[in-house]
Amino acid sequence: MDYAFDFALVVETFPILMRGFVVTLELWLPSLAIGLAAGLVLALARLSRSRLMRGGSLVYIELFRDTPVLIQLIWFYYAFPILIGVQLSPFTAALLALALNTSAYGAEIFRGGIQSIARGQWEGAKALGMRHADVLRRIVLPQVFKLMLPAFTNRAVEVAKMSSLASVLSVHELMYQGRLLSSTYYRPFEILTTVAVVYFVLIYPATFLSMTLERRMAGKG
């Protein structure tokens, strides 16, 4: 092991990696936000009284949870445009796949949270004359939101990691820049190690936050 680590190269290529880092953020945060919002809608469909809504949302959720994310990305880039007749840019396809994937996992988080509220509260609120949507907004969600926070942060971690797969569709995010640079300079060890460290710096705070939230809640419970 007398390999000489070329630190100067890391410094030189770092601005390019940072450009990729920005695209990673542009992919990560919107897909997380859209995905979680859509997850709430899906969770309501899962808990709806209509059998059709329940069945449909169940199939959707299981499709996304029981197939690899990579094939979802590839499907939305190569297969889906044939169905709709419009070519999607790699970024749009990746954003779509990540957001839909997140909505399936988000739905399960919301469902668990909503179901944890005792029936009596629903009945009480209904007895006071609140509509279904009011009960949800005023009574149920405020109580469970805090409980769901660790699970949301955990999702944020997973989505950040998944966003690296967009490199396969040549979205110019962090991993893509890393792959490109490592083959240009033929210095994969320096570049890929740096890429890993950058991801760690991005993701670890979220993991830490999720652990802290969980510990605080366990202390209260």
Place this chain on the structure above:
Amino acid sequence: MSYQWDFSPVLTRWPLLLDGLLNTVKIAAIAIVFGVLVGLVLALLRLSPRRSLRLPAAVFVEFYRNTPPIVHFFWFFYALPVVLNISLDPLVAAVLALSTQSGAFYAEVFRGGIRSIERGQWEGAKALGMTHTQLMRRIVVPQAATRMVAPFVERSFELIKTTALASTLAYGELLYQAMMVNSETFRPLEVYTAVALLYLVLLVSCSALARVAEARLTAYR
């Protein structure tokens, strides 16, 4: 939306896809075995009373848990061989990446299970004159093992899904074979839909098996 679905070019190439499916199962099985070994070692290190053993294991686990798997795949395939001056076969690189990565997650499963056994039981067993090995074998591990089943199954599920990343190293697992079929047939919609369904069938049958196993392993409760 007048697209004519035609699965026949894909169906006639089923031996290619079957090959891929078998390789996916193979790589997942090998990686689970090695991942468990890595996880056991890491868990023992993290539970050790010595700080000099605990700390490096914690750093290893946290690093792997907070970086995307695709980075690990590329790092093992492109970066490690440069440093060690060797060349790695895609299968070996993929197994290394998968088993170290899932080892980090398995370690947390094992550690969590063992730590969940209350202090009183450790003290009780010690008071009865059991040695550390005896109390682990007779008291702690049998109880901890049943608590580990569910998170263990979940991690293994994630591992099976992550095997799709081996396609980026041109290892002939299911997704890679699908890409080959696609380049022969130019039918991405049919190919990727069929392969997504194959993954779905594989994972749903694994989860049915896991449920049976879980019911049996925790039957005494």
